Amino acid sequence: MKQASNKGFMKDIKESIPAYLLILPTIAAFCIFLYIPFFNAFRISLYNYKGYGDMTDFVGLKNYITVLQDKKFFESFLHSFALIGCDLIFSITIGFLLSYLLFKGIKLKRFFNTSLFIPYLISMVVVGCIWKIIYDPTIGPINQFLNLIGLENLAQPWLSQLPTALGAIIITWIWRTIPFNMLISYANIMTLSNEYLEAADIDGATSFQKLRYIILPHMIPTFVTLGILTVTNDLRAFDIVWVMTQGGPGGATEVITSYVYRKAFSSQRFGTASAASILMMAVMIAITIALQLIQRKGEAKKK
């Protein structure tokens, strides 16, 4: 009996060889570009290391303790989550509303469809540069406009003070992500069968009722997917923040990636930076798993 099961196992293995060979290149690429750097980063996180010279000062988990005792680390997480929260609420909502407008049909639909997508095509660095000029307190158009219409009291050094700096960054970020959410929403709203809407018309449903009871339920899986993409994408936000404020003033716009970058490259604390990035990765994995579990639960309920 045992012999027969061993035979079956060997047979399975033999049959799977071509499949293993097929995935071998991918596994190799993963090892070279993901696993080896990861283990290297983990090794660095156990040393007091400046990024150059010999790695000799083994400190164990001290770097992790340093990071977990650093108020700035948690603040940067908080800023990242503020960015994610605002992006989830405003970007997906505005993106959906724009896609709904396009779906309903407006004049110059093609023009709007293309032009609204343009911000997403511009590189993050360029977006950061453009908005940095827009927010500039002396030469920026926002303050110049406010001065022009007599609202000089509202003119602010947008990126240079605590109350407005993070908000200014978040607005820029949302401006950049709306087109993507709009496009995905639009693509999905177009898959909605006309029959439902025609039936609703016959029943005398208003536009709001059609939106509330037909379109929104149809869009929920799309919103969940957009939510997952937003969370994973926003946790990696770096370019715009770095170009616009470098995490300043005084850490007011520091997000988790800029925190890691500053520790590594500005303060030359590669050990601490690696520890922070591994903690960040753990949080990202936990969030992704949680979101997927929620998604699965939702799907199971639906069935």
Add this chain to the structure above:
Amino acid sequence: MKRKVIALVLALTMGIAVLTGCSSASDETKSTKGTTGDAVNDTTGGAANGGTTTIKILSAMELVDEEMMDTFMSENPDIKVEYEYIASGDYSAKFSALAASNEIPDVFWTQAGYYTDQINEGLLMDLSKELDNKAYEGDVTWRDTFIPTLLENFEKIALAGCGELDSYDYGIPFTMTTVAVMYNKTIYNELGLKVPTTWTEFMSNNEAIKNAGYTAVSVQNDTCIDWFPRLFWDQFCRDEIENKGLSFSDGTMTFETESVKKGMESFKELWDKGYLPENFITANLETTQQMFIQGKLVQVLIAPDKIQYLMENAADGAEYATFALPGIAGETSRSLGGSSNIFAISSTTEKPEAAIRLLKYITSRTNFETDEGLQYSNSGLVGVERGSELDGVLSGFADAAAGGFCPDIYVPTTISTEIKTAFKSDVIPNYLMDVYSLSDVSAILQSLYNDYLASLK
């Protein structure tokens, strides 16, 4: 069965293709390395064979630009220079990345905090023997071409940051950097102001400028945000450090010392009174330049290498001049800078001769007399004078230099990359924005400094 065979064949083909790809890549690498190796061989043998040596330079000073490299290459056709510029604010990140990947350029710019770290890590070539060899031109030794006080000031950086060493010549000071206030003379005249000679006059001018709706004073960019406190410490702490012999390294002086706190408080006073621009914490060079040119900012604390743009883009009718910042505590006003811009050679360079020749050229009389961009600079070299037509505009820099220089590492916020970064990007902004109290500032800086001292043991 047939399917399995096809799958197996496909898998093998893919595997072989990948391996072939890898192998050709490694062949390519080999051949590239071979070329570099050949270039290295060319360097040694190649110069004799009429070949060229290629070296890399990383500059964070706009004055050391591609044009300067072109002139050097035309004078030294056996050397090819690959030039790269990085803004000083991004230098630390760039250098760390290069060092981590063992790609440190042959010649590179550096500054106090980075310099001492680089010496401690053994990244810099000892240039003491070379300094006693001949300079780029003439019969004098390279060392003798520099103004002696400049080299003395320069050696103190390594002494303060690294302690006793066999040699303090791990780099070369480039220009005698001076910091002075450039002001808009037209607005000064319009407001009936006079050039201040005391701190009280300076503050009174600031008040008048602010009341007239202008921004009174700033520094050239956000990476120089620590200039005011450092200048104030030079005044408030001078007696204790230079006359009473107190020192941070032996603990007789700390960041809790009253004179150190007073420097920070005086800086905060400038901010609280609204003399500094609203975007002081984040304004980069371009923003500050635009504010000054547009006549919104009246005075800017600036180094000579940054004034060319202002002079060339001054608005019609606007007249600019300079003055030395008066001492806040009434002590002789000393300038920041001196030997603050350093060029060094990598200890691992494979082309030391070419790198040294380039370094000698950069700090040569020939360079300072021919390069147009250096017309505003003080060379720091013996017997090299600036054109007299600029003396009027630049008199402030001459006055500032006349008072001497504050050592680069004094109150040790510039002693290491980590303290320098924390001071500029965390401590100062949060102190100005009332997030940190003065005692927080003292505690943070002292803790960082203690860590630094511990790391040396």
